[in-house]
Amino acid sequence: MKKKELLYEGKGKRLFKTADENLLISEFKDDLTAFNAQKKGSEKGKGALNCKISTELFKLLEKNGIKTHLVETISDNEQLVKKVDIIPLEVVVRNIATGSLTKRLNIKDGTVLPFSLLELYFKDDDLGDPLLNDEHCTLLNIASKDELEVLKNEAKKINTILKSFFKDKGLNLVDFKVEFGKDKDGNILLSDEISPDSCRFWDINTNEKLDKDRFREGIGNVKVAYEEVLARILDNN
Amino acid sequence: MKKKELLYEGKGKRLFKTADENLLISEFKDDLTAFNAQKKGSEKGKGALNCKISTELFKLLEKNGIKTHLVETISDNEQLVKKVDIIPLEVVVRNIATGSLTKRLNIKDGTVLPFSLLELYFKDDDLGDPLLNDEHCTLLNIASKDELEVLKNEAKKINTILKSFFKDKGLNLVDFKVEFGKDKDGNILLSDEISPDSCRFWDINTNEKLDKDRFREGIGNVKVAYEEVLARILDNN
Numbered sequence: 001m002k003k004k005e006l007l008y009e010g011k012g013k014r015l016f017k018t019a020d021e022n023l024l025i026s027e028f029k030d031d032l033t034a035f036n037a038q039k040k041g042s043e044k045g046k047g048a049l050n051c052k053i054s055t056e057l058f059k060l061l062e063k064n065g066i067k068t069h070l071v072e073t074i075s076d077n078e079q080l081v082k083k084v085d086i087i088p089l090e091v092v093v094r095n096i097a098t099g100s101l102t103k104r105l106n107i108k109d110g111t112v113l114p115f116s117l118l119e120l121y122f123k124d125d126d127l128g129d130p131l132l133n134d135e136h137c138t139l140l141n142i143a144s145k146d147e148l149e150v151l152k153n154e155a156k157k158i159n160t161i162l163k164s165f166f167k168d169k170g171l172n173l174v175d176f177k178v179e180f181g182k183d184k185d186g187n188i189l190l191s192d193e194i195s196p197d198s199c200r201f202w203d204i205n206t207n208e209k210l211d212k213d214r215f216r217e218g219i220g221n222v223k224v225a226y227e228e229v230l231a232r233i234l235d236n237n
Numbered sequence: 238m239k240k241k242e243l244l245y246e247g248k249g250k251r252l253f254k255t256a257d258e259n260l261l262i263s264e265f266k267d268d269l270t271a272f273n274a275q276k277k278g279s280e281k282g283k284g285a286l287n288c289k290i291s292t293e294l295f296k297l298l299e300k301n302g303i304k305t306h307l308v309e310t311i312s313d314n315e316q317l318v319k320k321v322d323i324i325p326l327e328v329v330v331r332n333i334a335t336g337s338l339t340k341r342l343n344i345k346d347g348t349v350l351p352f353s354l355l356e357l358y359f360k361d362d363d364l365g366d367p368l369l370n371d372e373h374c375t376l377l378n379i380a381s382k383d384e385l386e387v388l389k390n391e392a393k394k395i396n397t398i399l400k401s402f403f404k405d406k407g408l409n410l411v412d413f414k415v416e417f418g419k420d421k422d423g424n425i426l427l428s429d430e431i432s433p434d435s436c437r438f439w440d441i442n443t444n445e446k447l448d449k450d451r452f453r454e455g456i457g458n459v460k461v462a463y464e465e466v467l468a469r470i471l472d473n474n
Contacts, residue, residue, distance in 0.1 A: 104367050130341050133370045
């Protein structure tokens with residue numbers, strides 16, 4: 001399957017049409033952005049790392065009953081995926097408080113939350129991805145109530161699966177963001193990616209950050225951290 | 238019943254203890270504040286107007302089955318009220334989009350919403366009263382799920398009653414903010430006030446603003462507008 005015209009370019013990926021109208025090619029970029037793209041950078045090979053990590057995690061989730069857009073990986077940094085209409089929500093699940101949550105609600109950084117907190121943000125760069133409640137989603141025709149329930153349940157299931165998986169790899173899944181899309185039959189599929197760009201991983205023993213916060217906070221060794229995450233995912237011991 | 242020591246001073250009211258530990262005196266202030274108290278002003282007699290307006294509306298709501306903290310009005314600007322523990326939520330119901338909503342979600346000012354939108358804001362000046370979803374309320378121990386359902390249902394009932402009442406008075410109830418408290422027996426009572434400080438009223442024919450937006454936007458004639466709202470409320474034709 002070969003790339004045809006560019007359909008969409010986001011901050012982390014490019015989506016291309018293919019000869020099959022129901023399939024797209026998702027190309028993972030080396031670009032890094034943070035704070036709604038106010039901070040920009042690039043790490044050669046980051047796209048390929050995220051492509052590998054996301055492929056592994058999507059396969060794991062598929063095995064555990066989560067429907068995803070992934071068909072197969074076709075090169076180092078390209079996936080063949082089902083075409084979906086993206087639901088413009090950033091679905092965030094948090095296990096440990098850090099980042100914007102700590103400032104917004106004055107919760108101490110590193111607080112282990114008593115339950116997995118789910119938040120919905122409107123995927124709209126111009127508006128700064130504002131927090132939404134369920135009624136906002138209905139008002140903006142983002143998703144029906146039933147679709148929201150599906151989204152939320154899927155996101156919580158994904159959290160349960162990944163949290164346990166990463167714990168065995170010595171990583172705390174601090175929080176993550178996922179996106180969903182609807183295929184031509186109305187099925188809600190996990191889309192986009194799951195990678196250190198969209199998750200926070202802290203080493204269980206040292207609390208070392210192994211995710212995009214290294215870029216956000218200028219800690220450095222971004223790619224080394226992403227390589228470490230991939231190595232732990234692939235480690236079968 | 239006489240005022241004893243000051244228990245709490247807010248932006249719009251002072252609460253005093255009384256000889257009865259279950260009763261407080263709520264004194265309505267002439268102060269006006271907007272934009273999280275960044276803009277400040279005062280209108281002599283505004284407190285008395287809001288006290289009268291709020292008393293009338295709370296009585297109307299009581300007649301229609303809403304439990305409130307109001308016992309009786311004891312002077313021009315003082316109410317005797319049941320002592321409650323305030324639930325730190327600003328419960329906002331919107332019928333027409335204006336103010337912060339239009340900016341936050343890019344909705345055209347004046348858009349009649351397809352349903353009454355309910356929003357919960359954390360009553361915390363230091364944090365700038367951030368928007369919350371239901372899970373945040375549980376996380377912050379603000380209210381249990383059952384209590385949240387009660388709050389939301391009461392707020393929507395209040396909207397239905399007031400919207401219809403004000404329509405008959407030639408006013409569109411654009412949006413409003415209410416607060417609730419729990420009495421010693423755990424009953425959830427409508428508390429605080431309902432007035433042109435906490436509601437937006439637009440004349441049905443002219444769309445003239447008859448509420449605190451006159452102060453926020455520097456339109457002037459604030460007190461005249463509040464007097465007009467009271468006159469319409471008291472008009473039995």
